[in-house]
Amino acid sequence: MQPFQYHTLDNARKKFRLISFAHKPDDKRPIEIELLHRSLLDPGEYYPLSYVWGDGADRELIIINGASKKVPRSVVSLLRAAWRVFPDDSTKTPWLADAICINQEDKVEKSHQVQLMGSIYENGSSIFGFLGPIRRLSFGQGASGNHLNRLGPSVS
Helix, strand or coil: CCECCCCCCCHHHCEEEEEEECCCCCCCCCCEEEEEEEECCECCCCEEEEECCCCCCCEEEEEECCEEEEEEHHHHHHHHHHHHHCHHHHHHCCEECHHHHCCCCCHHHHHHHHHHHHHHHHHCCCEEEEEEEEEEEECCEEEEEEEEEEEECCCC
């Protein structure tokens, strides 16, 4: 499988990327997503995700537009949680997770996208915050879940 390569964003049109699930994720294979380009001039509906990046060195393989890319494991946990909590929205409405949607290796793009972040989050339909996996101990055994909350209709 080819390694994933980002396509250049049109800065003049205030373009940014969003994630769309290719199909329902499962724990047996890598998550498959598509990256969509949107413009702040006409963004449509989408959900920005706010989350803890965690250890950037702890990475997991995902499939983006049919190509492979390793991303922080915390983002993979976030995407799996988003699907579990909002399965209907996950197939219809794209998501924003900056660790994937911004080319982290392109300093110029990263700088430009960071300048747009306030507007990108403000234009989102709802912002969701992910605090990471929840681990509860009960009688010496662990159980895990995820904590994903709607933060509000917009940020001002």
